[in-house]
Amino acid sequence: xxxxxxxxxxxxxxxxxxxxxxxxxxxxxxxxxxxxxxxxxxxxxxxxxxxxxxxxxxxxxxxxxxxxxxxxxxxxxxxxxxxxxxxxxxxxxxxxxxxxxxxxxxxxxxxxxxxxxxxxxxxxxxxxxxxxxxxxxxxxxxxxxxxxxxxxxxxxxxxxxxxxxxxxxxxxxxxxxxxxxxxxxxxxxxxxxxxxxxxxxxxxxxxxxxxxxxxxxxxxxxxxxxxxxxxxxxxxxxxxxxxxxxxxxxxxxxxxxxxxxxxxxxxxxxxxxxxxxxxxxxxxxxxxxxxx
Amino acid sequence: xxxxxxxxxxxxxxxxxxxxxxxxxxxxxxxxxxxxxxxxxxxxxxxxxxxxxxxxxxxxxxxxxxxxxxxxxxxxxxxxxxxxxxxxxxxxxxxxxxxxxxxxxxxxxxxxxxxxxxxxxxxxxxxxxxxxxxxxxxxxxxxxxxxxxxxxxxxxxxxxxxxxxxxxxxxxxxxxxxxxxxxxxxxxxxxxxxxxxxxxxxxxxxxxxxxxxxxxxxxxxxxxxxxxxxxxxxxxxxxxxxxxxxxxxxxxxxxxxxxxxxxxxxxxxxxxxxxxxxxxxxxxxxxxxxxxxxxxxxxxxxxxxxxxxxxxxxxxxxxxxxxxxxxxxxxxxxxxxxxxxxxxxxxxxxxxxxxxxxxxxxxxxxxxxxxxxxxxxxxxxxxxxxxxxxxxxxxxxxxxxxxxxxxxxxxxxxxxxxxxxxxxxxxxxxxxxxxxxxxxxxxxxxxxxxxxxxxxxxxxxxxx
Numbered sequence: 001x002x003x004x005x006x007x008x009x010x011x012x013x014x015x016x017x018x019x020x021x022x023x024x025x026x027x028x029x030x031x032x033x034x035x036x037x038x039x040x041x042x043x044x045x046x047x048x049x050x051x052x053x054x055x056x057x058x059x060x061x062x063x064x065x066x067x068x069x070x071x072x073x074x075x076x077x078x079x080x081x082x083x084x085x086x087x088x089x090x091x092x093x094x095x096x097x098x099x100x101x102x103x104x105x106x107x108x109x110x111x112x113x114x115x116x117x118x119x120x121x122x123x124x125x126x127x128x129x130x131x132x133x134x135x136x137x138x139x140x141x142x143x144x145x146x147x148x149x150x151x152x153x154x155x156x157x158x159x160x161x162x163x164x165x166x167x168x169x170x171x172x173x174x175x176x177x178x179x180x181x182x183x184x185x186x187x188x189x190x191x192x193x194x195x196x197x198x199x200x201x202x203x204x205x206x207x208x209x210x211x212x213x214x215x216x217x218x219x220x221x222x223x224x225x226x227x228x229x230x231x232x233x234x235x236x237x238x239x240x241x242x243x244x245x246x247x248x249x250x251x252x253x254x255x256x257x258x259x260x261x262x263x264x265x266x267x268x269x270x271x272x273x274x275x276x277x278x279x280x281x282x283x284x285x286x287x288x289x290x291x292x
Numbered sequence: 293x294x295x296x297x298x299x300x301x302x303x304x305x306x307x308x309x310x311x312x313x314x315x316x317x318x319x320x321x322x323x324x325x326x327x328x329x330x331x332x333x334x335x336x337x338x339x340x341x342x343x344x345x346x347x348x349x350x351x352x353x354x355x356x357x358x359x360x361x362x363x364x365x366x367x368x369x370x371x372x373x374x375x376x377x378x379x380x381x382x383x384x385x386x387x388x389x390x391x392x393x394x395x396x397x398x399x400x401x402x403x404x405x406x407x408x409x410x411x412x413x414x415x416x417x418x419x420x421x422x423x424x425x426x427x428x429x430x431x432x433x434x435x436x437x438x439x440x441x442x443x444x445x446x447x448x449x450x451x452x453x454x455x456x457x458x459x460x461x462x463x464x465x466x467x468x469x470x471x472x473x474x475x476x477x478x479x480x481x482x483x484x485x486x487x488x489x490x491x492x493x494x495x496x497x498x499x500x501x502x503x504x505x506x507x508x509x510x511x512x513x514x515x516x517x518x519x520x521x522x523x524x525x526x527x528x529x530x531x532x533x534x535x536x537x538x539x540x541x542x543x544x545x546x547x548x549x550x551x552x553x554x555x556x557x558x559x560x561x562x563x564x565x566x567x568x569x570x571x572x573x574x575x576x577x578x579x580x581x582x583x584x585x586x587x588x589x590x591x592x593x594x595x596x597x598x599x600x601x602x603x604x605x606x607x608x609x610x611x612x613x614x615x616x617x618x619x620x621x622x623x624x625x626x627x628x629x630x631x632x633x634x635x636x637x638x639x640x641x642x643x644x645x646x647x648x649x650x651x652x653x654x655x656x657x658x659x660x661x662x663x664x665x666x667x668x669x670x671x672x673x674x675x676x677x678x679x680x681x682x683x684x685x686x687x688x689x690x691x692x693x694x695x696x697x698x699x700x701x702x703x704x705x706x707x708x709x710x711x712x713x714x715x716x717x718x719x720x721x722x723x724x725x726x727x728x729x730x731x732x733x734x735x736x737x738x739x740x741x742x743x744x745x746x747x748x749x750x751x752x753x754x755x756x
């Protein structure tokens with residue numbers, strides 16, 4: 001069932017010292033979804049992804065993967081999980097081949113044919129010590145390692161930040177092809193919105209410890225940005241109920257993201273003393289508004 | 293304003309730490325008590341000696357912190373950072389060397405003796421921190437002079453010692469600039485938020501006891517086939533973890549044999565040179581080497597577990613990753629396995645010395661206590677550290693275990709005139725804290741991947 005939730009997070013809370021990173025966060029990921037996770041530096045993307053995998057203890061809330069609590073996932077659920085961490089240098093004291101052989105001991109379904117196919121296409125040397133590979137090569141190896149376990153859910157934490165454009169495209173293409181070949185749910189954290197746009201069907205923005213918005217990529221593309229300028233007292237009385245997002249950008253200034261049709265209606269109904277300009281933001285600008 | 297900044301830096305780097313503050317308070321309290329009961333003529337020497345110990349310990353810690361901060365400052369390009377560190381170092385010397393020196397002189401100690409005592413402390417601390425522990429192997433050479441202590445009081449010796457210490461301290465001021473330059477040149481990975489602080493990528497050149505394996509990247513390829521394909525078999529888990537997390541539980545028996553032979557040669561050679569049965573200096577040094585080796589192996593396990601949280605995260609979600617109880621038992625096995633070599637070498641050397649009547653029974657007993665205490669204290673500290681929710685740089689538990697085990701060993705070894713059951717009491721004290729740490733480790737939830745406070749991760753070693 002494509003609509004079955006495979007990951008459910010409810011009321012997640014996590015703090016580091018006095019800084020609260022996740023604050024009553026809710027998230028539902030359905031089978032087959034490809035979610036691009038966006039957020040400012042330090043917003044808690046890595047923490048959220050680790051929390052979903054049960055790798056760090058929570059201060060509150062609960063997460064389940066395939067209905068099982070993340071803190072105690074049974075082997076049959078772990079078999080279906082793949083994870084590419086943010087840090088590319090993993091097992092740096094081993095060669096690529098030794099690392100893959102080592103990891104394969106923990107996975108009954110490790111796919112060596114796929115490893116050979118990918119390493120050939122991505123020009124990966126498996127005989128070189130991982131510690132002396134470039135960060136980009138290390139990251140490619142990490143992705144190969146995760147894909148070779150044939151996961152049903154693949155969680156990637158900024159996996160392509162250190163890759164050159166050609167390799168980034170190759171990775172995106174491979175992930176897209178994998179999704180076409182078999183059921184694969186993706187959660188992909190990145191700051192590169194162009195890549196997320198190519199790969200993901202949905203975008204989620206993490207802000208102030210919560211998922212501020214989780215919508216289809218098309219929905220983001222359809223938004224327009226209205227900038228309102230007027231006396232602060234007057235603007236305080238203006239409300240846009242159907243707005244996707246409203247932000248105070250200064251004294252007497254508001255930025256509102258909303259659908260084109262609603263923006264036109266808003267322009268018609270606003271008092272003339274309110275100056276309104278409407279533009280069409282690109283996907284990156286639109287998503288960034290939630291992070292401002 | 294500069295002095296205030298230097299003070300705040302010194303406070304932040306050194307004095308703010310509870311462990312340091314508590315230890316400092318204890319040392320000063322002890323000093324005051326000793327001064328009260330000491331003869332007037334000895335008070336100056338007492339102040340100088342205690343202050344030298346304090347300055348030595350603090351300078352070692354301060355050097356390590358300066359180096360780490362300067363590496364980060366160099367990578368970030370913070371202007372004027374090394375100048376601030378120089379002022380901090382100067383303030384440290386004023387507070388912990390010059391001020392006690394004035395007090396010692398006022399209490400009647402000669403200026404030259406004061407100078408050499410107080411300068412030697414920080415010089416040794418700096419050398420320990422910057423050059424590592426290997427040079428301590430040179431200490432046995434001093435054994436040649438241990439029966440001729442009058443040379444220490446010669447003005448020329450003291451002047452030479454003071455000059456050498458001053459040179460060390462002078463070179464210490466180059467540490468901030470040098471570390472910043474290394475920070476500028478080296479690849480530094482910076483996290484994207486406060487809780488993911490800048491951590492130096494340790495890479496393949498970090499300190500480890502598997503240096504040979506690091507330079508021979510195919511070594512682990514050779515190891516892997518020897519691991520049972522059924523990774524869940526508990527018998528092989530310590531070896532499997534070691535391979536995955538970058539350390540080794542294997543004992544290099546050939547190296548152990550060489551070390552044993554060298555130790556025996558040193559013991560016999562020393563006896564030939566010096567004569568006499570109770571030639572304990574060389575034996576004590578050999579025992580110290582065994583102890584240092586044992587501690588290094590245990591620390592390497594802790595360091596690797598602290599530095600491999602990413603690898604642990606990858607393995608933790610694997611379907612055949614063993615259950616927490618198995619992981620704990622494997623860790624326990626690892627801590628015992630890595631001590632085999634050092635203990636075997638010590639046992640062989642001791643047996644040889646005892647059979648040849650080179651060391652007395654009492655000496656063997658005390659050495660056994662010292663080595664057992666070292667093993668228990670550091671194993672207990674390791675278990676207590678891994679039992680915690682977050683691994684930090686210092687734990688009260690570590691200090692408590694060290695003090696309890698040390699006290700137990702001292703009571704067992706030297707408590708005869710005071711206590712009739714001193715051996716039993718001492719052994720009980722030695723075992724109590726590590727046993728408690730082990731129970732804590734076994735009862736606490738398994739923390740995998742280990743959550744590590746970034747401050748607990750040390751930087752790559754540098755030299756001045």
